[in-house]
Structure formats: structure tokens, C-alpha cells
Amino acid sequence: MDIIFHHPTFDTEYWLNRLQQALPDARVRQWKQGDRQPADYALVWHPPVEMLSGRKGLKGVFALGAGVDAILSKLQAHPDMLPDGVPLFRLEDTGMGLQMQEYAVSQVLHWFRRFDDYQRQKQQGQWQPLDDYRREDFTIGILGAGVLGGKVADSLVAWGFPVRCWSRSKKDFPGVESFAGGEALPAFLSGTRVLINLLPNTPQTVGIINRELLSQLAKEAYVINLARGVHLVEADLLAALDSGQLKGAMLDVFSKEPLPESNPLWTHPRVAMTPHVAAVTRPDEAISYIAKTITQLENGESVSGEVSLQHGY
Numbered sequence: 001m002d003i004i005f006h007h008p009t010f011d012t013e014y015w016l017n018r019l020q021q022a023l024p025d026a027r028v029r030q031w032k033q034g035d036r037q038p039a040d041y042a043l044v045w046h047p048p049v050e051m052l053s054g055r056k057g058l059k060g061v062f063a064l065g066a067g068v069d070a071i072l073s074k075l076q077a078h079p080d081m082l083p084d085g086v087p088l089f090r091l092e093d094t095g096m097g098l099q100m101q102e103y104a105v106s107q108v109l110h111w112f113r114r115f116d117d118y119q120r121q122k123q124q125g126q127w128q129p130l131d132d133y134r135r136e137d138f139t140i141g142i143l144g145a146g147v148l149g150g151k152v153a154d155s156l157v158a159w160g161f162p163v164r165c166w167s168r169s170k171k172d173f174p175g176v177e178s179f180a181g182g183e184a185l186p187a188f189l190s191g192t193r194v195l196i197n198l199l200p201n202t203p204q205t206v207g208i209i210n211r212e213l214l215s216q217l218a219k220e221a222y223v224i225n226l227a228r229g230v231h232l233v234e235a236d237l238l239a240a241l242d243s244g245q246l247k248g249a250m251l252d253v254f255s256k257e258p259l260p261e262s263n264p265l266w267t268h269p270r271v272a273m274t275p276h277v278a279a280v281t282r283p284d285e286a287i288s289y290i291a292k293t294i295t296q297l298e299n300g301e302s303v304s305g306e307v308s309l310q311h312g313y
């Protein structure tokens with residue numbers, strides 16, 4: 001079995017060696033321009049079109065991340081990149097769930113314990129205990145209740161917060177109120193104090209966090225965007241912060257990355273940010289997952305993690 005690998009920034013040597021160890025019978029190689037030799041599986045992130053297009057004999061393509069929006073948008077322009085019937089897989093959790101839990105829990109607790117207010121008071125030389133927030137007034141609403149949204153929901157339930165989630169299909173997560181579909185969105189938003197976004201980037205979700213949505217959250221709400229920058233209308237977020245509807249935002253992803261120097265999010269006092277690091281691909285966990293999935297495919301077993309081209313995630 002032949003496996004080709006392309007990632008613009010990962011340590012390719014490390015990946016090739018570890019993949020080889022995990023699949024000793026496979027021949028694993030870095031894909032280089034001009035390589036048209038056969039391959040059974042391709043492991044990719046931002047693949048050059050010529051790596052995949054028109055390739056015969058592929059049994060599967062693995063995206064080396066959780067979101068497949070970049071690959072799917074390339075596929076739209078070059079449909080022959082994925083021949084009919086060749087499945088596209090993505091990483092399910094592989095260590096990203098824990099990273100998202102760390103990010104979400106630490107930020108929610110930061111706001112819940114009013115560390116943002118105390119930081120401002122410190123800057124003004126003010127020693128002033130403030131009223132505690134109550135958990136019952138701190139409902140967490142998670143947009144997207146898939147692999148990562150589900151993990152984040154679990155971790156916040158464990159901290160005793162009221163937690164709700166919104167997805168296409170209804171969920172049955174212990175301690176989490178589930179809302180499904182567009183009609184249920186207003187009920188989900190009403191009373192949500194902290195909105196956490198973990199939706200995939202699809203035509204249905206682009207621009208979903210906009211003025212209308214933000215106006216339906218509880219007063220002085222907070223937003224954490226962990227999914228994709230295109231989900232958030234940045235100008236609407238800034239307006240909601242300035243009107244007092246929102247109290248703070250923590251953003252990991254942006255409509256343009258790296259965030260341009262001139263973007264007003266850089267200087268807004270109630271916006272905090274990280275440079276798209278909420279959850280990164282952990283090589284060892286990802287390699288075990290891919291090796292297991294390839295072995296199952298070779299054995300004719302059913303596998304999870306296949307992307308639905310129809311739904312776009």
C-alpha cells in the first residue's frame with residue numbers, strides 16, 4: 001500500500017517516520033511536484049491541486065485537521081481533485097477536544113469570576129470587591145454540538161454551568177439542553193450569556209454570528225469564536241460591544257489571518273484574541289487515528305470521520 005503526504009508547515013520527516021512505524025507494511029512518501037506515481041491514500045492539508053487531481057486508484061484522502069472547508073472550497077473549483085466515490089476523512093478529536101475544553105473552561109471562568117472587571121480596576125488603581133455572578137445567570141450556549149462542541153459541553157457541565165447546544169440534529173448529552181434546526185435558534189439564544197462557536201464553515205453557517213443573532217443573547221453577553229472567522233461579522237461584534245449588548249469577546253479565528261494590523265479588533269479593550277491556536281493537530285494522536293482508520297478500511301470494516309460532501313462538513 002502506498003501513502004502520500006503533504007503539509008505546508010508540519011515536520012514532514014517526523015510524520016513519515018511515525019506513519020511508517022504505525023503502518024509497517026505501507027510505503028509512505030512525501031508528495032513532491034511532478035509525482036504521479038500510484039497512491040492508495042493521501043494525507044493532506046492545503047493540497048496543491050496537482051497532488052490529487054485526476055489521480056487514479058486512490059482509496060481515501062485524509063485531511064490533517066478537523067475542518068475541511070479549505071479542501072472543499074478547492075474541490076469546488078477543481079472537482080476532479082476527488083474522483084467520484086473516493087471518501088474524504090477528517091480528524092475526529094485526536095487531542096483537539098481536550099485543547100478546546102481547556103480554552104473554553106479557562107475563558108468562561110475568567111469572565112464568571114469577573115477577572116476582566118478586576119483587570120480594568122487594577123489599571124485604574126481601584127480596590128473594589130464586586131458582586132459575584134451566579135451560575136444560574138451564566139448559561140453557556142454552544143453553536144455546533146459535534147465532536148468538539150460535545151466535549152466542550154461536557155467540561156462546562158462539570159463546572160456546574162447551565163449548558164445548551166444547537167446543532168442540525170437533536171442531541172442527548174447528559175446535563176445539556178439540546179436545540180436543533182433554524183426554528184429553534186431564537187429559543188437557544190434567548191438567555192444565553194456565553195456563546196461559544198464550534199460550527200463548521202458551510203454556506204449555511206457563514207456570517208451566522210451577526211447583529212440579529214447577537215441582539216437575541218442575554219444582556220452583557222460574551223462570545224468565544226473557536227471555529228472559523230467567516231462565521232462572525234466582525235463589524236457587528238464591535239457594534240454590539242460598543243452598545244453594551246456584549247461585555248467581551250475572545251476570538252481565535254478571523255475573517256483574514258493573520259489579522260491585518262489595521263483591524264480594529266486589535267485595539268478594542270474588551271476583545272481578547274489568540275492566533276488560531278485553540279486546538280492544533282497532535283501528530284501522535286492523529287497518526288494513530290489515521291493508521292487505525294486505514295487498517296479498518298483495508299479490512300472492509302466501517303469507519304467514522306467521513307466528510308459528507310452534501311452537507312459540507
Ligand SMILES: NC(=O)C1=CN([C@@H]2O[C@H](COP(=O)(O)OP(=O)(O)OC[C@H]3O[C@@H](n4cnc5c(N)ncnc54)[C@H](OP(=O)(O)O)[C@@H]3O)[C@@H](O)[C@H]2O)C=CC1
Nearest residue numbers: 066067144145146147148167168169200204226227278279
Ligand atoms: N480554532 C481552531 O484551532 C480549530 C477550529 N476547528 C473548527 O471547529 C469546527 C467543528 O469541529 P468538529 O466538532 O470536529 O465538527 P463536527 O462536524 O463534529 O461538528 C459540527 C457540528 O455543527 C453542527 N452543524 C453543522 N451545520 C449546521 C447548521 N447549518 N445548523 C446547525 N448546526 C450545524 C453539526 O450538527 P449535527 O451534529 O446535527 O451534524 C455538528 O453538531 C471545525 O469545522 C473547524 O472549523 C477545529 C479544530 C481547531
Ligand SMILES: O=C(O)C(=O)CO
Nearest residue numbers: 065066067276279280
Ligand atoms: O483542524 C482545524 O480545523 C484547525 O483549524 C486547526 O487549526
